[in-house]
Amino acid sequence: MATARLSANKVVIVGAGPAGIRCAETLLAAGFKPILIDENRRDGGQIYRRQPEGFTRDYATLYGTEAAKARDLHQSFDRLRGSIDYRPDTLVWNLTPGQLCCVSQGKHTTVEYDALILCTGATDRLMPIEGWQLAGTYSLGGAQIALKSQAVSIGRSVVFMGSGPLLYLVASQYVKAGANVAAVLDTSPLSKRILAMPKLLARPGLLFTGMKLLAQLYQAKIPVHLGIKPQQVLGDESTGVSGVRVSTARGETLTVNCDAVALGYHLRPETQLADLAGCRLRFDEASSQWLLAVDEDGRTSVNGVYAAGDGSKIRGADAAEHAGRLVAMALLEDLQQPLNAGLRDEQRHALAVMDQFRLGLAQAFPWPADQAKALPDAAIVCRCEMISAGELRRTVSEKGACEVNRAKAFSRVGMGRCQGRYCSQAGAEVIAAAAGVSVQQVGRQRGQAPVKPLSMLTEEVSP
């Protein structure tokens, strides 16, 4: 991994969430003035997303159990904002060695870097269900952004379905905000949670918070079902979602009426920039997905490129703060700068504990790969291109495409607006099941620019 001598002139951090902010803070304390580029208009990232200017909800309302951490992170950022080169509302849409391609308000600029620290976060990990293309189907993260940013609910009556901690967090945030939550439907059975207890106890406080969220839901008389199997999002093309149908742990069919559904199975890392930079990814058995290959402190396989936070390994916001500090220290070490070894050990130790917890979560709320296998042929896998599971399976059976990029070329799954963010992992499971090979063997979709859709009106401005 990275050992060659680095120049310290231009240090660029991408992403102003918990990892990016703690990284910037640590570098600033060591006398460096990083450039911090963020796609959002305000700092905080996803979990500590700040509301737009002019909104006045207080921290307890906005962040609930996470209010103190949110306030602390925002205050830290406000302190360092004047001393770093902060560029909000700026998308890094591509990169070449030593140079980032950025777009802000329709203007393209390049930013040179000697060292690049990717704190690009995560998005929802999704598993298709028949009918999920109907209007009113959102991801959990999307549902949370609507509430946090704009103080709106995604519907009058909302079902939360999927698995993972975010399912309970967002549902309880909706309850707290006064929204009508019709049900919380979790695919993981209680037994998995019990088995995962030893690992989850690595962070008893967080485990307690999770239980408290669940208690709040029960207290509010929200129906919570564990071990369900999703069957269908009900509704029609013209009026959108009208309900969901699942089978319960006891095998009974349950229909819940609603006009919106939020889906999600924990998170997947945003690795496109790292992929475009040539960083190696590795298959993580525990979560059954491709993650960035980084060393303990956040060095990628490419010299001068570092990563921290959920963008490299899904461990949550607390871990992202530690990883942000740690990756800054890795860079400082590579620059032969003096280090506070004690502080570094603290971060490493904290992260090791959180990694145990991560494994516990993966065990308690497993990615439901079997659902991909059971998906009816008519179910849409790729919502951008409207490609069904049957069409995808036919590229395997009739055209012999047993690899993700080949299947994409033949079927268009992953070729649309989202560039595979929402469908590629599930698509890989469908391919693997149809081909009778492991999901690791079918590979991962190669990253291609632009990282997000780029307006044809984008114009170059002279630096």
Place this chain on the structure above:
Amino acid sequence: MTVHKADVVIVGGGLMGSAAAFFLRQRGQSVILLERDQIGQYASGVNFGNVRRQGRFLGQLALANRSWALWKRLPELIDDDLEFIASGHMRVCYREDEIPELEAYAAAPEAAQLDLKIFRGAELHARFPFLGPDVKGGSYAPHDGHANPRLAAPAFARAARRLGARIEERTEVAEVQKVGGEFSVTTTDGRQFNAAQLLITAGAWGQKLSAQFGEPVPLDTHGPQMAVTEPVPYALPTVIGVYTKIPEEVIYFRQIPRGNIVIGGGYRSKPDMLNRRAYVEPRSILNQMEQMRRLLPGVGNLNIIRVWSGIEGYLPDSLPVMGPSGTVDGLFYAFGFCGHGFQLGPGVGDVMAELISTGSTSTSIEPFSINRFALSAEQRSKAS
């Protein structure tokens, strides 16, 4: 070691090799096709998808016409239409003094089958009202069109396999030699494939093999620069490309029926030949946006959702290497199609199959002979 034998071994599973395998089987030859990676992975699967004859070197139109006739018959030939649409192709220019050049091309006897029609002024903008005001003239080819390159080579390979061809993917050639009357191809996994005739269709890697037989060619590699927008209602059936002598003005686009607009042209990138990966240069995308806004002003409301590249082989005279070896009996080449091989693919496969099976071909391919790069005896003695 088991030796696998066939009448013809083909090295390189792009569109040329796959189509040749298919047509050789149709002629009853036994065929083994060796592909180092996946069928159609580098140039064949990533190009723009132009099924265009107009604008080609006039001496290539006989071959292009033969290929066009095959494009029309694809469903009956290979049971797949490759999304081919004979939607028309329009070659436009930004300068009045370029119109006579388009007219001269249209008037050439070789281009007779293309039925080209020249548009200019008010008639041009009435017929193509979406074109920008800078467009001064254009040559319309009603029978040309476009198809989906991602599907082409794999569909030919599947059809060849159905006819009994043996297709070996992920099979890299380590060594090729001719021993006695037979070619012997050894692969890196230790297998051996023998045949009396050998066809090299290795695209950007073609010259590595031709050089082994003493016929090096000055082949260069480039990555095409492609982009695609999000889908919008299907309104632009005609493929449109700019005719110009200024490289950054070169731009072409086509809309597919599902709505996306595919864009290509402008700068080319240098592929990473070690890792066999080509990237799109950011400046290419920005240039394409600027050029597209000039050519098709309404495009400004759209987003680019994806860009891609590939690895293509180019020769200095922009013509391919195609035909028999100048030095070794039974050795044939079809590579280095300089970024415009897609339309020719079925025709190249057909012609090479005819040439290999019968010893001659009814379509002239003389201008593409590898002999044009052969060193004269005098040059050879100087070089040594």
